[in-house]
C-alpha cells in the first residue's frame with residue numbers, strides 16, 4: 236500500500252525563485268484500490284508521483300510504499316513498484332517482444348517463466364499485432380502499451396501511472412483503462428495522475444483534487460460532487476479551483 240504523509244517538494248528555479256511544487260500532500264491507498272490525483276497542468280501531480288517512485292527526494296514529509304520508507308529504503312521501494320511516466324524509455328532497435336523479454340530478464344524472471352509472462356502481457360495490453368515490430372517504428376499508443384507492459388513485467392504489488400493516456404486515441408485509452416482495472420482486481424495498489432475527468436469517474440475509488448501543490452479535497456467522486464453541490468465532476472473541479480484561487484487572491488490583497 237501507499238501512505239504519503241505531508242509530502243513536500245520545493246525547487247529552486249532561476250527565474251521563479253523558490254517553487255513549492257508539492258505542499259504537505261497526505262493520502263493513503265490500499266491494495267485493490269485505485270487512487271487518483273486529479274489536477275491541472277503544473278498542479279504538482281508528477282512531482283508527487285516522482286517522490287513516491289524515489290526519483291525525487293522529498294524536501295519534507297515522508298511516504299511509505301509497500302511498507303518501505305521512500306527516503307530510507309529506496310531500492311526496496313523500486314523493487315516493489317512499477318512506474319509508468321512519459322520518460323519510460325524503449326530501446327528502438329528491439330522489437331516489442333524482445334523489449335519485454337529483456338526487461339523481464341533484467342528483473343530476474345527465470346527463462347522458464349519469462350515466455351508465459353510476456354505472452355500474458357502481450358494479450359492483456361493487445362500488443363500481439365505488433366509484437367515483432369521494432370520499438371522505434373511503433374505509434375505513440377503502441378509504444379505506451381509496451382511501456383506499461385515493461386513497467387509491470389516483474390509483478391510489483393504497487394503500480395504508479397503518471398498520466399497514462401495523455402495524447403492517446405480513445406481505443407488505446409480504453410485498453411489502458413481496462414488494464415488499470417485489471418491491476419486493481421488483481422489486488423495491486425494503484426495510484427495514477429490525470430487531468431481527464433472521465434478517467435477519474437470510471438477508475439477511481441478515491442480521488443484527490445490537487446491545486447497549486449496542495450490537496451484541495453479528497454474523497455469518492457460522489458462525495459466530491461455532493462460537497463460542491465455539482466452533478467458533473469468537471470464543474471465540481473472548476474468550482475474548487477476557483478474558490479481556492481479567490482482565497483489566495485484575497486490573502487494577497489489583504
Ligand SMILES: Nc1ncnc2c1ncn2[C@@H]1O[C@H](COP(=O)(O)OP(=O)(O)OP(=O)(O)O)[C@@H](O)[C@H]1O
Nearest residue numbers: 246248254256274275276277278279280281282283
Ligand atoms: N525541476 C524543477 N525545477 C523547477 N520547477 C519545477 C521542477 N519540476 C517541476 N517544477 C514545477 O513544479 C510545479 C509542479 O509541476 P508538476 O510537473 O509536478 O505538475 P503536474 O501536475 O504533473 O503538471 P502536468 O499535468 O503539466 O504534467 C510546476 O510549477 C513546475 O513548473
